[in-house]
Amino acid sequence: MSFKGSLKKSHVVSSEEGYNKYATAYDDSLGYLNSFENDVLLKFFGDLRGKKVLDVGCGTGRIIHDLHMAGAEVCAVDLSDAMLKITKKKFPMIETAQADIRKLPFENESFDMVVATFLLVHLDKLEEAFDEVNRVLKVGGEFIVTNINQKKAPKLKTKDGETVVIESFYHRPENVLNSLDRSFFKIDKEEFVYDDKVWVNQIVKAVKF
Numbered sequence: 001m002s003f004k005g006s007l008k009k010s011h012v013v014s015s016e017e018g019y020n021k022y023a024t025a026y027d028d029s030l031g032y033l034n035s036f037e038n039d040v041l042l043k044f045f046g047d048l049r050g051k052k053v054l055d056v057g058c059g060t061g062r063i064i065h066d067l068h069m070a071g072a073e074v075c076a077v078d079l080s081d082a083m084l085k086i087t088k089k090k091f092p093m094i095e096t097a098q099a100d101i102r103k104l105p106f107e108n109e110s111f112d113m114v115v116a117t118f119l120l121v122h123l124d125k126l127e128e129a130f131d132e133v134n135r136v137l138k139v140g141g142e143f144i145v146t147n148i149n150q151k152k153a154p155k156l157k158t159k160d161g162e163t164v165v166i167e168s169f170y171h172r173p174e175n176v177l178n179s180l181d182r183s184f185f186k187i188d189k190e191e192f193v194y195d196d197k198v199w200v201n202q203i204v205k206a207v208k209f
């Protein structure tokens with residue numbers, strides 16, 4: 001490996017380490033992040049009154065307010081303690097837990113809906129995560145998942161002035177659909193958000209059958 005190559009490699013950090021460092025700066029980009037959804041998510045949520053919803057990889061709770069407004073009883077989990085701490089501060093009334101999407105601390109068939117936004121980009125393989133989401137969903141429950149078109153991880157500036165690059169993986173849209181299919185989901189709806197004719201975000205509603 002070249003010197004340049006090894007320098008580059010040591011720069012990339014795991015999701016947990018990266019988001020623990022970047023957490024306090026995350027909300028500075030909320031407007032930019034929201035633009036990847038263009039209100040499509042709201043349509044996908046529908047009426048959630050009386051529904052139990054898990055926001056997995058919740059980060060700093062960016063979508064929790066919308067889930068609340070739609071009537072959901074929200075539970076939120078994230079791998080990063082620092083991200084979760086911010087969510088807890090903003091939404092002290094909701095149940096939270098530090099957890100990996102591949103090993104969720106919930107019983108089978110606990111939720112009516114699971115939502116995962118901007119998370120797939122941090123997962124190397126999708127099947128294990130999708131199988132676990134399927135396990136915690138009730139039959140007929142919905143999985144709302146987004147997949148951003150990101151081939152190269154951005155350099156993120158922390159509040160301490162450090163630059164972090166968080167380990168990321170690109171997933172082709174058809175790969176997301178195929179993986180959902182393999183984990184026993186039926187695709188109900190798929191929509192793309194575009195920026196200047198290039199897709200920037202794939203938003204899917206899949207149903208457990």
Ligand SMILES: C[S@@+](CC[C@H](N)C(=O)[O-])C[C@H]1O[C@@H](n2cnc3c(N)ncnc32)[C@H](O)[C@@H]1O
Binds near residue numbers: 063
């Ligand atoms: C880009 S942020 C998205 C946060 C939030 N969902 C949003 O839309 O703003 C990705 C989040 O996923 C979390 N994450 C990464 N890998 C994870 C995993 N395997 N299980 C659970 N959370 C994970 C990170 O800690 C981070 O908070």
